[in-house]
Amino acid sequence: MKKKTTIGDIAQQLGISKTTVSFVLNGKAREKHISESLEKKILDHITKVGYQPNQFAQGLRSGKTKIIGMMVEDISDPFFSSVARLIEENAYSRGYKIIYCSTENDTQKTKDLIQIYRTRQVDGYIIAPPPGIEKEINDLIDDKLPVVLFDRTIPGVETSNVVVNNYEAANDAILHFIQNGYRNIGMVTLNSDQVQMQERQEGYIDALKRIKAEPVIKKIIYHDDKENSIREIQSFLTENKQLDAVFFATNYIADNGLESIRNLKLIIPNDIGVIVFDDHNLYRLFTPSITAISQPIREISENSINLMLEMLEDDYDFSSVKSVLLKSSLIVRESSLAKG
Amino acid sequence: MKKKTTIGDIAQQLGISKTTVSFVLNGKAREKHISESLEKKILDHITKVGYQPNQFAQGLRSGKTKIIGMMVEDISDPFFSSVARLIEENAYSRGYKIIYCSTENDTQKTKDLIQIYRTRQVDGYIIAPPPGIEKEINDLIDDKLPVVLFDRTIPGVETSNVVVNNYEAANDAILHFIQNGYRNIGMVTLNSDQVQMQERQEGYIDALKRIKAEPVIKKIIYHDDKENSIREIQSFLTENKQLDAVFFATNYIADNGLESIRNLKLIIPNDIGVIVFDDHNLYRLFTPSITAISQPIREISENSINLMLEMLEDDYDFSSVKSVLLKSSLIVRESSLAKG
DNA sequence: TAGCGTTCCTAAACAGGTTTACTAAAGGTT
DNA sequence: AACCTTTAGTAAACCTGTTTAGGAACGCTA
Numbered sequence: 001m002k003k004k005t006t007i008g009d010i011a012q013q014l015g016i017s018k019t020t021v022s023f024v025l026n027g028k029a030r031e032k033h034i035s036e037s038l039e040k041k042i043l044d045h046i047t048k049v050g051y052q053p054n055q056f057a058q059g060l061r062s063g064k065t066k067i068i069g070m071m072v073e074d075i076s077d078p079f080f081s082s083v084a085r086l087i088e089e090n091a092y093s094r095g096y097k098i099i100y101c102s103t104e105n106d107t108q109k110t111k112d113l114i115q116i117y118r119t120r121q122v123d124g125y126i127i128a129p130p131p132g133i134e135k136e137i138n139d140l141i142d143d144k145l146p147v148v149l150f151d152r153t154i155p156g157v158e159t160s161n162v163v164v165n166n167y168e169a170a171n172d173a174i175l176h177f178i179q180n181g182y183r184n185i186g187m188v189t190l191n192s193d194q195v196q197m198q199e200r201q202e203g204y205i206d207a208l209k210r211i212k213a214e215p216v217i218k219k220i221i222y223h224d225d226k227e228n229s230i231r232e233i234q235s236f237l238t239e240n241k242q243l244d245a246v247f248f249a250t251n252y253i254a255d256n257g258l259e260s261i262r263n264l265k266l267i268i269p270n271d272i273g274v275i276v277f278d279d280h281n282l283y284r285l286f287t288p289s290i291t292a293i294s295q296p297i298r299e300i301s302e303n304s305i306n307l308m309l310e311m312l313e314d315d316y317d318f319s320s321v322k323s324v325l326l327k328s329s330l331i332v333r334e335s336s337l338a339k340g
Numbered sequence: 341m342k343k344k345t346t347i348g349d350i351a352q353q354l355g356i357s358k359t360t361v362s363f364v365l366n367g368k369a370r371e372k373h374i375s376e377s378l379e380k381k382i383l384d385h386i387t388k389v390g391y392q393p394n395q396f397a398q399g400l401r402s403g404k405t406k407i408i409g410m411m412v413e414d415i416s417d418p419f420f421s422s423v424a425r426l427i428e429e430n431a432y433s434r435g436y437k438i439i440y441c442s443t444e445n446d447t448q449k450t451k452d453l454i455q456i457y458r459t460r461q462v463d464g465y466i467i468a469p470p471p472g473i474e475k476e477i478n479d480l481i482d483d484k485l486p487v488v489l490f491d492r493t494i495p496g497v498e499t500s501n502v503v504v505n506n507y508e509a510a511n512d513a514i515l516h517f518i519q520n521g522y523r524n525i526g527m528v529t530l531n532s533d534q535v536q537m538q539e540r541q542e543g544y545i546d547a548l549k550r551i552k553a554e555p556v557i558k559k560i561i562y563h564d565d566k567e568n569s570i571r572e573i574q575s576f577l578t579e580n581k582q583l584d585a586v587f588f589a590t591n592y593i594a595d596n597g598l599e600s601i602r603n604l605k606l607i608i609p610n611d612i613g614v615i616v617f618d619d620h621n622l623y624r625l626f627t628p629s630i631t632a633i634s635q636p637i638r639e640i641s642e643n644s645i646n647l648m649l650e651m652l653e654d655d656y657d658f659s660s661v662k663s664v665l666l667k668s669s670l671i672v673r674e675s676s677l678a679k680g
Numbered sequence: 681t682a683g684c685g686t687t688c689c690t691a692a693a694c695a696g697g698t699t700t701a702c703t704a705a706a707g708g709t710t
Numbered sequence: 711a712a713c714c715t716t717t718a719g720t721a722a723a724c725c726t727g728t729t730t731a732g733g734a735a736c737g738c739t740a
Binding site for chain 3 (some may be wrong): 016017018019020023032033034035038057059060061062063
């Protein structure tokens with residue numbers, strides 16, 4: 001492997017000092033009074049030989065890595081992997097790379113991962129936080145490390161974040177059920193205090209108040225065995241035969257919920273209407289097709305990376321916290337139309 | 341933010357030289373004749389103060405990053421994101437981190453990404469290669485950089501790889517169609533020369549020979565507009581009304597193919613039988629459920645990372661190339677059973 | 681013409697590890 | 711006692727950029 005060209009080689013080839021080369025490379029030619037002719041000569045030569053600075057030497061001196069750590073709940077979840085993909089694309093085009101990992105919504109694993117990221121000295125953190133890591137996140141913030149939360153926030157943590165209108169979206173979904181003649185609407189959600197789940201639940205509860213109906217909620221455990229979750233949801237549906245519609249609060253729950261419905265041989269949307277929070281391109285192809293709340297994946301990605309890059313600017317004022325609230329929209333399909 | 345402890349601090353606190361600390365940290369205590377008592381003292385002290393070496397300084401000197409670059413076709417594809425997730429998990433537990441990116445099967449983008457990875461000095465590359473990058477991959481290999489290919493190989497590139505029995509799996513799928521009474525079996529695949537796609541196609545063609553049937557193949561363009569792909573597949577099915585079954589060669593094609601079938605109001609599996617290469621947990625929930633070839637995701641992941649870590653060992657013999665061939669299995673569901 | 685301000689550029693320090701080359705002391709041999 | 715070996719440890723070079731401190735040359739003013 002041929003040895004890489006260093007800044008010293010460049011300097012030597014041009015018969016100047018590496019200091020001068022460094023200044024030019026860092027856009028400080030003007031500030032440091034480098035003549036335009038020399039600047040041009042240096043830039044031309046660098047282009048010619050295809051010089052690429054050594055990231056370690058840069059990082060060693062500057063303390064910057066140009067790496068952003070991204071923590072999603074599960075990289076194999078379609079929602080998170082789509083967001084990750086778009087953030088990656090955007091970040092790369094702006095000179096940053098992303099290191100992903102999956103938290104599995106596990107507090108301890110996430111603490112470990114934050115520790116790993118810290119020792120890897122990532123420049124910033126884009127996180128869909130699991131519960132119970134207020135302290136670790138606040139430690140990051142106290143150390144003036146940029147943190148952007150997305151998908152959910154954490155009470156007691158003040159930092160920039162990008163979330164969607166979970167409450168309204170859930171509320172709209174339930175109102176849509178009501179408009180289509182459903183009256184006994186249940187909800188299956190996670191056994192979780194997390195903000196986004198609470199908001200979805202409240203949206204559901206408040207919508208039911210319009211028809212003076214009582215909420216009927218089943219909470220399942222995130223890490224539960226898949227087969228067990230399915231059984232739980234089946235029992236729930238069996239024990240609440242009055243239900244004519246059900247709202248699944250996540251992707252993951254919906255997979256199991258749809259399987260439960262199938263096992264019980266209930267007919268969608270006649271026996272039971274279905275709406276899922278989080279769309280999936282296969283939902284359109286189900287028989288009947290599945291109504292879903294679609295999150296604005298592109299906007300979530302763009303806003304997250306933009307906030308992060310703002311925070312990475314030298315003169316960023318850490319006391320200013322920006323919250324971006326985006327709209328999710330209900331994609332009406334057959335599963336929520338009784339006459340579908 | 342409190343300043344980080346350096347190896348110099350440790351040395352100073354113990355009244356010894358940082359050389360000694362470095363030797364102990366790198367497991368060279370014996371080799372460099374450091375006494376056991378001093379070694380223990382150093383290790384204890386390091387544990388106590390929670391010292392973490394600076395990655396840049398290490399990388400600068402050693403040229404190692406402990407980062408493996410992974411290139412998948414599309415991180416938002418369920419197959420690739422599942423593999424990525426498992427590789428990540430495994431790699432982390434063994435001291436390595438993974439940087440993902442998506443190639444979109446685009447030759448130029450991949451060349452750029454390889455360039456980026458090279459300048460980031462990743463230690464190794466795990467790649468699902470797009471076509472047309474023999475040269476870049478061979479350049480990596482010539483420079484003694486470890487490369488593991490997965491999902492597909494490239495003719496003319498000799499390096500460790502992990503693939504599945506595409507030919508047999510496709511062959512079995514078609515034979516299964518035949519056993520279930522289908523006789524006019526079409527295939528929709530990508531307009532691609534890539535090895536894995538060719539193998540799937542040959543498996544299909546050879547199986548048809550058993551019943552002396554002629555292949556009926558439609559090739560669609562990878563980056564084509566989704567709506568356009570759907571139209572193409574619809575035309576194909578319309579123009580070949582004799583077809584009573586269709587084999588979709590990937591996940592991505594199947595999404596569009598299933599939509600085409602739905603648009604044409606064909607009934608699966610009576611009007612047309614369906615088998616998809618690559619399983620998806622929602623396929624089980626389709627009405628009717630979709631028969632699919634399921635790749636051994638966990639084994640693919642484990643073998644890939646294991647091969648990579650072997651290659652990263654100091655004394656690895658680059659002339660030895662290991663190829664791992666894993667079995668995919670047909671998951672029979674309703675869509676391929678005419679009497680389903 | 682001494683003094684000052686610019687302009688243009690560089691030597692050397694620095695970041696925090698790893699590795700080489702070397703020393704001091706102890707032990708063993710003849 | 712002279713010589714060699716081994717043990718235990720260290721000083722300094724090194725990796726490649728960035729940044730600080732400063733020098734030389736020039737023009738301008740008082």
